[in-house]
Amino acid sequence: MTEETIKLxxxxxxxxxxxxxELLPDGGNLNLCLTCGACSSGCPATGLEEMDPRKFLRMxxxxxxxxxxxxxxxxxxxMCQRCIYACPMKIDIPQLVYNARTLRPREERPQGIxxxxxxxxxxxxxxxxxxxxxxxxFVVEDVLEEYKEAQPEFKDMEAPIDKxxxxxxxxxxxxxxxxxxxxxxxxxKILHLAGVNWTYGSKGWAGENYCMFLADxxxxxxxxxxxxxxxxxxxxxxxxxxE
Ligand code: SF4
Ligand code: SF4
Numbered sequence: 001m002t003e004e005t006i007k008l009x010x011x012x013x014x015x016x017x018x019x020x021x022e023l024l025p026d027g028g029n030l031n032l033c034l035t036c037g038a039c040s041s042g043c044p045a046t047g048l049e050e051m052d053p054r055k056f057l058r059m060x061x062x063x064x065x066x067x068x069x070x071x072x073x074x075x076x077x078x079m080c081q082r083c084i085y086a087c088p089m090k091i092d093i094p095q096l097v098y099n100a101r102t103l104r105p106r107e108e109r110p111q112g113i114x115x116x117x118x119x120x121x122x123x124x125x126x127x128x129x130x131x132x133x134x135x136x137x138f139v140v141e142d143v144l145e146e147y148k149e150a151q152p153e154f155k156d157m158e159a160p161i162d163k164x165x166x167x168x169x170x171x172x173x174x175x176x177x178x179x180x181x182x183x184x185x186x187x188x189k190i191l192h193l194a195g196v197n198w199t200y201g202s203k204g205w206a207g208e209n210y211c212m213f214l215a216d217x218x219x220x221x222x223x224x225x226x227x228x229x230x231x232x233x234x235x236x237x238x239x240x241x242x243e
Contacts, residue, residue, distance in 0.1 A: 016068060017060040020099045028092035033057055039083035039093060049073040053083045053093045060096060065103075074100040075110050079213070101215035109214055116210035117219055126223045127174040127206035136205055137161055139177040140184065147185055157192040159184070162234060163199035169236035170198055171207035171227060173243060187242070198240070201230035207243035 021027035033054070040052035051073040059068060068074070077097045084090055101109065116128035125133050144159045160166070176183045191198050204227030211219035231239050 016065040020096055024092055024095055028095050029089050030091060032089040033091055034089060038086040042082045042086050044078055045076045048076045057093055068100050069103045098215055106216060113210050113214045117214045117216060120210060120223055121219055124203040124226055125206050126204050126226050128208050128210050129174040129178045131174050131178050133202040136177055139181050143181045143184055157188060159188050160199045162202050165235045166197045166199045168196060168198040168238050168240045169231035170200055170240050171242055172200060172205055173208050174206045203230040207241060
C-alpha cells in the first residue's frame with residue numbers, strides 16, 4: 001500500500017498527532033519520519049485492514065483523525081515495539097497507536113478486550129478469565145500433588161503461594177490454571193532444578209493485563225497495583241513478569 005491511496009480531503013491540522021507529541025518525551029520523534037518503510041517490514045500487523053505502521057503515521061501526520069478513529073487497525077497492533085527497533089529515527093509508533101485507541105469511548109472498544117479487562121477488575125486475582133484466588137490455589141495444589149505422586153524425583157518441588165521474603169514474585173497467565181493446568185508444571189520444574197526461591201501471590205497472580213491493551217489507564221494501574229502491592233507485602237525482592 002502506498003501513500004497514493006491516502007485521501008487528504010479530511011486534513012484538519014493534525015490535531016490527534018499534535019496531542020500525542022505533547023505527551024511524549026521529544027514528541028516521540030513523531031515528526032522525524034523518513035518514509036523508509038523499515039517499520040512496516042517487520043510489523044506483524046502490516047497488511048491487516050490494508051494498513052501498516054508507516055501508513056498509519058502518515059495518516060496521523062496528514063490530520064486524518066476521523067479515519068484513524070474509524071479504523072480497527074490500532075486494535076490489531078500487538079504493542080511489540082518491533083517498529084521502534086527497526087526505525088532509524090526511533091519513532092514511537094506504538095504510543096501513537098495506544099493513544100489512537102483512547103479516541104474511542106470505552107464501551108465502543110473491542111468487546112473481547114473490554115470483557116477481559118472488566119473480568120480482571122472483578123476480584124483480586126486480576127484474572128481475565130475470572131478465576132478467583134481460591135480457584136487458583138486449589139488448581140496449583142492439586143496439580144502439584146498429582147505430579148509429585150507420578151514423578152517421585154520431584155517429590156520436593158514446591159509451587160508456593162504467598163510465601164514471604166522470596167527472591168522472586170511470579171505471575172502467571174490465567175489460561176494455564178483455567179484451561180491447561182498441566183502447562184504450569186514446566187516452569188515449576190525449571191525453578192525447582194535451579195534452586196530458585198519464588199512464590200505466586202494469592203492476589204495479583206494473573207499476569208495478563210487486557211486493561212493495558214484496552215487503553216484504559218485507570219484500570220491498567222488498578223490491576224498492576226494489586227500485583228505490586230502483594231509482592232511488596234510479601235517482601236519479595238524481584239517481580240518476575242512471565243507475560
Ligand atoms: S508495535 Fe504495533 S505497529 Fe509496531 S511493529 Fe508491533 S504490531 Fe507493528
Ligand atoms: S521506520 Fe521510522 S522513519 Fe522509516 S517509515 Fe517507519 S517510522 Fe518512518
